[in-house]
Amino acid sequence: MKITYTAPNRSHHYPYAEALHRAGHLFKLVSGFSRFSPRAGLPSVGDKITRHDLIKNIHLACLKFKVPFPLTSFIDKLSALELDYASYKWANQSDAFIYYRTDGYKTTQRLRKEGSSTLCVMEEVNSHVEFANEILEEEYKSLGLKGRYYKESDYDLRLKTYEISDCILCPSEFVRSSFITKGFSPERLLKVNFGFPAIEIADQVKPVNETFRVLYVGQIHYRKGLRYALEAFKKLKHPKKEFIIVGPSTLVTGLENITVPDGVTFTGSLKGEDLKDQYRNASVFILPSLEEGLALVQGEALAFGLPVLITTNTGGADFIENGREGFIVAPGKTEPLAECLQQMADDKLLLQEMSAAALHTAKTLGSWDIAVEKLIAQLKVLTDGENKTEIKELLI
Known part of the structure; x- marks a missing residue:
């Protein structure tokens, strides 16, 4: 043909x-x-x-x-x-x-x-x-x-x-x-x-650290729904929590009228080992998009054994099962994100099971x-x- x-x-x-x-x-x-x-x-x-x-x-x-x-x-x-x-x-x-x-x-x-x-x-x-x-x-x-x-x-x-x-x-x-x-x-x-390009896949389940670190990778654009993730992070009860946001800002970010909570770090764009280090050091990966075709960063997160928290509008539901590699919630809402983050932060065994499932799924991505x-x-x-x-x- x-x-x-x-x-x-x-x-x-x-x-x-x-x-x-x-x-x-x-x-x-x-x-x-x-x-x-x-x-x-x-x-x-x-x-x-x-x-x-x-x-x-x-x-x-x-x-x-x-x-x-x-x-x-x-x-x-x-x-x-x-x-x-x-x-x-x-x-x-x-x-x-x-x-x-x-x-x-x-x-x-x-x-x-x-x-x-x-x-x-x-x-x-x-x-x-x-x-x-x-x-x-x-x-x-x-x-x-x-x-x-x-x-x-x-x-x-x-x-x-x-x-x-x-x-x-x-x-x-x-x-x-x-x-x-x-x-x-x-x-x-x-x-x-x-x-999905050939990616480095971790050889072991991600250990549960004292610091619960949430990672987002992508543009800072209002279509990504980041404001809901930040509000969910603000509600999260944990003695040591961090939210790392990796990516460039756009003209309208969706964060214009909100107060960014303590513990949030904007790194700007990262590549190579700097980006890999963020995946390696994170506890969970979050993608709260309101509209997206198929975000390849989801595959990257799985390859590092990261449990994921995504919405139904990221395309990730084609290879991620709700409750297995992470959670899939409705877009544009704070409460479902907050509830899932709290559950992942509280249940260390669940987090390790999801990490193992993430690694397994990463090996099956086409x-x-x-x-x-x-x-x-x-x-x-x-x-x-x-x-x-x-x-x-x-x-x-």
């Missing part, structure tokens, strides 16, 4: 492309990732990568020099169009064309008009944009911020792309179910969990090669003539 894959950055797209190449299915990777980045190289796929990053580099310059948002946003949209128009040449020769969000909208339109047999698959890494917007707009307003809430700049185009694509590629059941909630037929939805194997199996079913006709009829 020949697959053209269009993606704007490195992120998970590089390992996805590498796994497609190893499996013998990558026809072309159309990349918008800046060639000037020290991480731009991808020798493992040889000449199967083609770069179209001119406008993306202009966009990056706008961000660096703090050009007003309207212009920066407009240039970002142009960079997506640059990728889109460049993709047609390769997508037209492929069995399947997979593209990130709106980066293949125009190409899909053109292929449709021409009656092409290419299966057009839109990759959505978060929940349905309407579904996510409803969650985030409510959260934004509840923060009591004076600024106006803005939808994501590609909001309308994503809705159009959903409709014109043959299928939507979802990284988790949470994302998939959000589309079903919005009326999508299950037949148009592919679910393939992201691959690689990118397994993810591609599952993807190809689903695509082959869809590219069968009869099945493809059924999908096309769903779009009429």
Whole structure:
């Protein structure tokens, strides 16, 4: 099967492309990732990568020099169009064309008009944009911020792309179910969990220390629900407690109108051994997200034997069982987080059992090669003539 894959950055797209190449299915990777980045190289796929990053580099310059948002946003949209128009040449020769969000909208339109047999698959890494917007707009307003809430700049185009694509590629059941909630037929939805990179897995259950240390790793953004975790930590009764928050701050953090309790440390972004040390020294890992497709940090936490406390909206429920490796609670609420934190702090035996389960689960997490194997199996079913006709009829 020949697959053209269009993606704007490195992120998970590089390992996805590498796994497609190893499996013998990558026809072309159309990349918008800046060639000037020290991480731009991808020798493992040889000449199967083609770069179209001119406008993306202009966009990056706008961000660096703090050009007003309207212009920066407009240039970002142009960079997506640059990728889109460049993709047609390769997508037209492929069995399947997979593209990130709106980066293949125009190409899909053109292929449709021409009656092409290419299966057009839109990759959505978060929940349905309407579904996510409803969650985030409510959260934004509840923060009591004076600024106006803005939808994501590609909001309308994503809705159009959903409709014109043959299928939507979802990284988790949470994302998939959000589309079903919005009326999508299950037949148009592919679910393939992201691959987890090879990670160092601890060789023993995490010991229970005197200090109960909670760890969060990720952006400090209101969509992450950190304010609920901080309120839960404030309620936690323990003689020695700490909350370590690792990650960069964004424009709206969700912490603007709250008092950060004692025992909380913001480290900023960490990498390498500095980040690993935080995992090694933590007692539990918390991810209180309100909306997220599939956060790979959950796999990292499990690999260090960390019991996890996550919400139903992190994608983690695909491989984490409530009460086994940790707890899964509803998003946007303080009390469930507080109750689970208290139980984990009080019950040392439970914490060790969860640590052992976390290590076991970490060893079973699928690689990118397994993810591609599952993807190809689903695509082959869809590219069968009869099945493809059924999908096309769903779009009429």
